[in-house]
Amino acid sequence: MDTTQDISESLGQLHLPARLAKPSLSPLLNLPPEILLLIASFLPLEPMGSLSLSCRHLYLSLKNEYLQPLKDADSNVMIAFLQLLERDLPLHIVCPQCNKLHFTPLAQRYQVSDPYNYTDRAKWPKCRAIDDLGRWSDNMTPSFSSAIFLMAMKAHRQDKDTTVILNLLSYSDVDDTSRSFAELHTSSARIRNGSLLMRDQRVFMFPAPLRIPLSVCAPFGFCAHNSLSNLAHLPRCGIHVPSADEIGEYENKEGIIYCRYCPTEIRIDFKSYGKDGTAVFVTRWMDVGEGRDMEDVKWKVRLGRFDWLRDEHSYARGAICAAFEGTDDFRFESLLNEEDEIDLITMCPVSWPEYEEVTDDEDEEGYVVKDGRLVSLPEEDSMCFCIHDD
Known part of the structure; x- marks a missing residue:
């Protein structure tokens, strides 16, 4: 029987890149801060937040002026922002219930627990609590997890073996x-x-x-x-x-x-x-x-x-x-x-x-x-x- 570590390692193999390319320096680094702020002022919150994470220089230039509005934005804006990030994160999925990124090698954290074990319910992520509601209403199978579902489908679209996660x-x-x-x-x-x-x-x-x-x-x-x-x-x-x-x-x-x-x-x-x-x-x-x-x-x-x-x-x-x-x-x-x-x-x-x-x-x-x-x-x-x- 697979141990937790074995399963996590197998899940981690789903998206390992063949080789990491050496990052190239962005020409944006040569622009003065005033120009960067002007460019950012024309961008919606989601791409502006994504741009700010491109490198440390951009983050330091934009964080004070523009990142707080992103943090205060509603859930739809945050989901759109996370979806932009997810494109370049093969080991993560966007969880719409939690408004967070979930890490595929830690998929076991999102498994549904014993229905009579409530000792750790306060620590559950929001998506797991919603899945639990669906299980009690019998609308879904007892072991269904929305997060694991999204992880499996993302791996499938990338032509990865989904046996372990399914x-x-x-x-x-x-x-x-x-x-x-x-x-x-x-x-x-x-x-x-x-x-x-x-x-x-x-x-x-x-x-x-x-x-x-x-x-x-x-x-x-x-x-x-x-x-x-x-x-x-x-x-x-x-x-x-x-x-x-x-x-x-x-x-x-x-x-x-x-x-x-x-x-x-x-x-x-x-x-x-x-x-x-x-x-x-x-x-x-x-x-x-x-x-x-x-x-x-x-x-x-x-x-x-x-x-x-x-x-x-x-x-x-x-x-x-x-x-x-x-x-x-x-x-x-x-x-x-x-x-x-x-x-x-x-x-x-x-x-x-x-x-x-x-x-x-x-x-x-x-x-x-x-x-x-x-x-x-x-x-x-x-x-x-x-x-x-x-």
Whole structure:
């Protein structure tokens, strides 16, 4: 397993220049200070600040007159200034949340922490705190970091190997705290066609046979525009939950369900493990974007505070899944290895808890899956759980 030092050294190799060129003296050094100040007076704050950092002579000539206004400027001006600097700093990215430059070899500093460890929260950079908000809202994978996302995309655009940095966005955890099920949650990232794609999968292992209707509280994430976020919502949203007699020959009737307002896809599958249990697979794919435009809806909508944002582009059903997997024939159980299955079966409760109340009456459907979208039934006028497609 790589140590922190090994990972930092690997990240530092991403942008090492072949050879540093010997700097040449600028002809600006021959100008008197009065002329330099006159030139600076015609420049916007951002390029003026960049010019002042060209050499010590320019900095000393301009700092008293012009650098303080730059420090006092609003965040948009500072971001534009940092973007000018970033062009010549291959090991740095501009963080729009922190209004600072972040150093790629120290990418591990921006990893999301254990969700129950708050001892160092006061020391977190602002971007990490915002990412944490997105994680709690389930709009993003548990390990997503905006800073690491930007670092990975910059390295990709420079044709560097992004394996090490993308691994920092991976996640795997088994949870047996529920009395009704054991859960395996995994996530990973890949760059396809210039965009960062994320896939996460939750596997819920229940005691066999599965209780119908499935009313247990088992949360998962879809997107900010869709409230289908719990296994208890499945009957309500028209997603078929197979009975014990059906699950042996189960086939997914709904297929991939996708959001009309952001590039997010999800599918829900079931698999019987005989007497050992019944598994529910919830797999999600997301396109986070290129990391170029800090106002890109693909990325911004994942942050937890922008659920009102909508991407006006149209997305073909299944396109994100196919791009991530490299095939149109995704096998939901293929992500599990033998060790994962053993862990889930071992941690799964032997039987359903006594307190779990299940009625014999099936929930009335309020929605139906039509061509990959959740469509409200015309006669239904009760509480809305999902996206309307009308």
